Amino acid sequence: MPKPLLSLLLALCGAWLVSAFSAHLDPYYLDVLIGVGINIVLAVSLNLIAGHTGQFSLGHAGFMAIGAYAATAVSLFLGPLLIGDFPTPGGLAESTLFFAALVAGGAAAAVAGLFVGIPSLRLRGDYLALVTLGFGEIIRVLLQNFELLGGALGLNGIPPYTTPFWVIAAAALTVFVVGCLVNSTYGLGFRAVRDDEIAAAAAGLNPSRYKVVAFTVGTFFAGIAGALFGHFKLTITPAGFDFTRSIEIVVIVILGGLGNTLGVILAAVLLTLLPEFLRPVAEYRLVLYAALLIAIMLLRPQGLFNFSVRRPAAPRV
Amino acid sequence: MSAPLLQLTQATVRFGGLTAVDALDLTLQEGELVGLIGPNGAGKTTAFNLITGLYSPASGSVAFSGRPLAGLAPHRIVAAGIARTFQNIRLFGSLSVLDHVRAAGNLHRTASPLHALLRLRTFRESEAAVTARADELLALFNLSCFRNTPARSLPYGEQRRLEIVRALATRPRLLLLDEPAAGLNPQEKIELVALIQRVHREFNLTILLVEHSMRVVMGVCQRIAVLDHGKKIAEGSPEAIRQNPAVIEAYLGPDHATGLFHH
Amino acid sequence: MTEFLQQLVNGLSLGAIYALLALGYTMVYGVLRFINFAHSDVFMVGAFAGLYLAPIVPSGSILGGILVVLGAMMVCALLGALIERFAYRPLRSAPTLNVLITAIGVSLLLQSAGQLSFGAAPRAFPAVFPARALSIGGLDFSSNQVVVLLVALILAVALRFVVFRTKMGSALRAVSQNPRAARLMGINNDVVIRFAFLLGSGLAGAGGVLYATNYPSIDPFMGVLPGLKAFIAAILGGIGSIPGAALGGLLLGLVETFVSGSEYSTYKDAIAFALLILFLIFRPAGILGKTRVEKV
Secondary structure (H helix, E strand, O other): OOHHHHHHHHHHHHHHHHHHOHHHOOHHHHHHHHHHHHHHHHHHHHHHHHHHOOOOOOOHHHHHHHHHHHHHHHHHHHHHHHHOOOOOOOOHHHHHHHHHHHHHHHHHHHHHHHHHHHHHOOOOHHHHHHHHHHHHHHHHHHHHOOHHHOHHHOEEOOOOOOOHHHHHHHHHHHHHHHHHHHOOOOOHHHHHHHHOHHHHHHOOOOHHHHHHHHHHHHHHHHHHHHHHHHHHHOEEOHHHHOHHHHHHHHHHHHHHOOOOHHHHHHHHHHHHHHHHHOHHHHHHHHHHHHHHHHHHHHHOOOOOOOOOOOOOOOOOO | OOOOOEEEEEEEEEEOOEEEEEEEEEEEOOOOEEEEEOOOOOOHHHHHHHHOOOOOOOEEEEEEOOEEOOOOOHHHHHHHOEEEOOOOOOOOOOOEHHHHHHHHHOOOOOOOHHHHHHOOHHHHHHHHHHHHHHHHHHHHOOOHHHOOOEHHHOOHHHHHHHHHHHHHHOOOOEEEEEOOOOOOOHHHHHHHHHHHHHHHHHOOOEEEEEOOOHHHHHHHOOEEEEEEOOEEEEEEOHHHHHHOHHHHHHHHOOOOOOOOOOO | OHHHHHHHHHHHHHHHHHHHHHHHHHHHHHHHOOOOOOHHHHHHHHHHHHHHHHHHOOOOOHHHHHHHHHHHHHHHHHHHHHHHHHHHHHHOOOOHHHHHHHHHHHHHHHHHHHHHHHOOOOEEOOOOOOOOEEEEOOEEEEHHHHHHHHHHHHHHHHHHHHHHHOHHHHHHHHHHHOHHHHHHOOOOHHHHHHHHHHHHHHHHHHHHHHHHHHOOEEOOOOOHHHHHHHHHHHHHHOOOOHHHHHHHHHHHHHHHHHHHHOOOHHHHHHHHHHHHHHHHHHOOOOOOOOOOOOOO
16 A cells, blocks of 8 residues: 555544544643644645745635635535434534535635636736735625625534544645645646746646646645634634634744645644643734744744755745 | 658747747758857747747747647647757756656656545556656766755756756657857867767757857757847858858948858 | 715725825835735824824814824834834845745734734724815815825825935836846945835825824724735736826725725725736736736
8 A cells, every 4th residue: 555545544543543532631632633633734735835836825714714614504504404403423424414514615615726726827926925815805705795604793503513533634634635746746846836837837847737736725625624613613704714814824834834744734733832822921922923924034934844955945936 | 751840930929019030930850950049139039939839929830740839838839849948047946856857757647636646556657667767867967966956056067957858858859959058168068069969869859959159059050040130141051151241240240251150 | 976076085085095005015016026015004003103193283283284194104114114124124135925924924013013002992093184074066075085185195296206306216216127237337225125115104104194084993903904905006006106006096996985885885895806806817017017028
C-alpha cells in the first residue's frame, strides 16, 4: 500500500480512538481539539491556494460560509425529512446524514471556488487578493439578504454533529489530499506556476488548470471546515464569516510558512491555543496578533517553522 | 515535399501604434539550424513570443508542420512540439534542478489530480519513469551535481544550461533559443556553441537561434535571417549575410562599407 | 427630479470622501506598487484626532472646523510617515506579497490599538463646523455636505498644484513611472516615498474628519469599509492615476447613494465589490489607467 494512504488510515484510527475515549476526556479539551482541527483544515487548504500555487486569497472565510450554510441546509432542513426529528446520537442514520452534509458543504464551496478561480486566471498578486476579499464580502451581503437562510440573524438550532472523530478525520484527509497533490511530479506544476507562470507554460504546464485545481480543492476543504464549524457552534451568522476571519486563516498560513504544510499545521495549533493561554490578557490579544504578523514579515518571512530554506519561498507578485 | 516545420506568413505584431514585427515571412525545414539576428529592438524576441503563443498576430499566420497555431495557448504550443528558452532567464526559483526537468517531463503523460491522489501502480511507475528520464538528461548536460540545488542558487552559466535542458525535457521538434550566450564569458560561449551543435545533432532537432554574439551565430547557423525595425531585411548563408550591405547599414548606420563581422 | 438632485448631492459628498481616501491609495500604489491596507485605519485615526481636537478649538465655527481638519491632517501625515519608516521601508526589496501582509498587520494593529485606547463602542462626533439645515429649491441638505464638498475640492486643487507644479511633485511622478530611472536621475526615492505617505495620509486624516462630520458616530473599525471602497474607487479610476482616483471616488459615491435610495439598499455594500470584480476582469486598467504589458 502506498505510504501516504497508510498514514491516512493511521490518522483515521487515531480519530476513532480519540472518539472512543472522548467520554473520559475533559469536554473543554475536546472543544479546543475541535477548534484546532477546524483551523488545520482551513489553513492547510488555504496553503494549497496561497502557499503552493501563489494565488493570494483573502476570501477563505467566504467559502467557509458557503460550506457552513449548505451543510446546515442539509442537516437542518433535509435531515428531519430523511431521518426523523430525534435520531440516535452517533447512530448510523445520523452519521450518514452528517457525511452527506459535509460533502454538500464542500461541494457548494468548491463550485464557488471554481467560479472565483476563473477570474484568478487573469489577475495576480494584490489584485487577486482584492477580488477574493470582495467575493467574500459579497457572499456575506448575499447571505444577510437571504431570508430563507435566516438573513442577518443567521441559523441556529443546528444539530451538534461535529465530534472529535469527524474533525480529526477531516484534518487528516485535507493534509493527505494536499500532500498527495503537491508531492508528485504532477504537483510540481503548482510551485512552478507560483514561481513563474510564463516559464511554467513554456515547460508545457497549463497554468490555468493548476490554478483552478488549487482553488477548487482548497475551497472544497474550506467548505468542509465551515460545515464542521456550524455543527460545532450550533449557530451561524453571516457576520461570523467576515474579512477578519479570512485574515485569521491568512495569519496562520503566513506564520507556518507559505507552502510548508507541517509548519502551517503547527501554526494552526499554536494560534488556536494561544488565545486560550492569553485569556487573562484577552484585550491585548488582537494587538499581539497584529504585532506578530508584522514581526514575522520583518524578521522571519519564511515562517516560524521553516528551517530548511534560507530565503523566503514567497511568490513574486 | 512535405510541409515545412515552421512557416510564418506575413506575420505582423502590433503594440498600439508600434509595429514590432512587420509582415515577416520565415520558413524552417525539418532539421535546419537557423539564426535570427538584428539590432536591439528589431523584433526578434517579439517573433519568438509570437511563435510560442504569448502574442497573437494582428495579421498573417504561423503554422507548425502545416498546422496553424493561431489561438493556441502557450502550453499547447509546447505540447505541439515547440520549446523555448528566455532571454532573461526564467526558472522556477524555488524548484530544484531535477524538479525543473521533472516538471517539464510531465507533459507527455496523463496525470490528473485524481491520479496523484489514488497513487495506483501505473501512476507510481510513470512517476519513476519521469524522474529517471530527468536524471538521464541532467547527466547528459553535466548538471547531475546540481541535482538538488534550488535554481536560484545555481551559477549563471548553469542556469542558462538548465533552461535548455528544461526545454528539451518537453521533447520538442523545434527549439527556440533566445540569446543563450548573453552574459557568458568567451570560454562559456565556445562551450555553448558545442552544446547547441550537439543538441541539434543528437536530439534530431530543428533550432531557431536569436543571438547577438556574432561568433556564436556565424559559428553554428546554416542560414541566417536579419530583422530590422520588425522587417526582414536579408536572409542567406552566414557568408552572404556578412557581406550584405543592408545588414551592415542596419547595424552601423550608413557609410560603413565593411568591417562589421571581421574580428 | 428633486429626488434625483437630492441623491446627487448626497452621492457627491460621499464620493468626495472616497476620493480623498482613494488619492492616498493611488499615490502609495504609484510609488510602491502595493495596497496600503493600513490607509483605512489612518483615516480612522484622523476621525479620532478630530474628536480629541474639537474641545480645544472654538466649537461650531468655520475657523474651529478648519483647525480640526488641519490638526487631523498633521497627526495622520505623521502617522503615515512613521508606518512607512518602520513597517514598509525595511521590506523595500522583499516580495510584494510580504509588504501586503505587513500592511494587513499594521491595519490590524491600528484597529486593536485604537480599540484599547478609544474603546470599542461607537463615540459621538461633535459638530465641528457650523451645522445648519439648508433648503434650496425643494432640496434639503445640511451645511456639512457643502463643507465636505468644499474642503475636498480645495484639497484636490492643492494636491494638483503640489503634484504638477512643484519639484517634489515631479519627483513623485518620476518615481511612480520608473523608480530605477528616477534614482539614476539623482532622485532620493526614500524621500519621495515618505512624501507620498505624508500627502496621502494627510488627505486620509481630512477624509476621516469629514466622514465623521457627516456620519457622526465613530469607532476603531470605522475605516474598514470606507477604506476598501476607496481602494476600489482608485482601481475604477485607474490605479496610479490621481485624476482617476478622484473620478473613481465620486463615481462610487454616486452609485452607492443611488443604490441605497432604491429598493436594493441592503445590497449597497456588495455593489462596490461587484463593480471591482467586473472592472478587474474586463478593464483592469480602470477608466483613466493605461494597460501595462508584461515584458517577456
